[in-house]
Amino acid sequence: MDTSDHSLSTLFLQLGLPAGKAAIEAFLREHRLPAGMTLAQAPFWNAGQAAFLQEALDDDSDWAEMADELALLLSR
Template sequence: MEQPSYELNTLFDQLGLPSDGKAIDDFIMAHPLAPEIKLVEADFLAPHQKALLKEWMRADGEEALLVDELNVRLHGGK
């Protein structure tokens, strides 16, 4: 059983998405990405969401770690 993703709630809040653990897990299960698709190219994200993800990746701090975690989980990682 997967652990709830409470650490991602800040990112999901900033993306304007439901951010409780179950909602995050449901989002990830509903939006798997193929290995060749980059997170910032996902068709289920709005342009402003993609821009935020790019900004957070460039921050190269805790924000980048959260984006990386989301990326890994959407690509089938735990």
């Protein structure tokens, strides 16, 4: 069982992205999720990132809560 901390920072690390506070804030400023688009459909993900996010949400995995939070942040 995966007992690691699942935070926004660790999600960014899982996606292969810089995970420092400033890097996450910059990512959120530079990217938006258009209305009606799911997180995994966003054009700024590569195929592996999109597949990871889709699987996390489809399987309601340990990462689903963080993926939902990221989608919310990108929708603002």
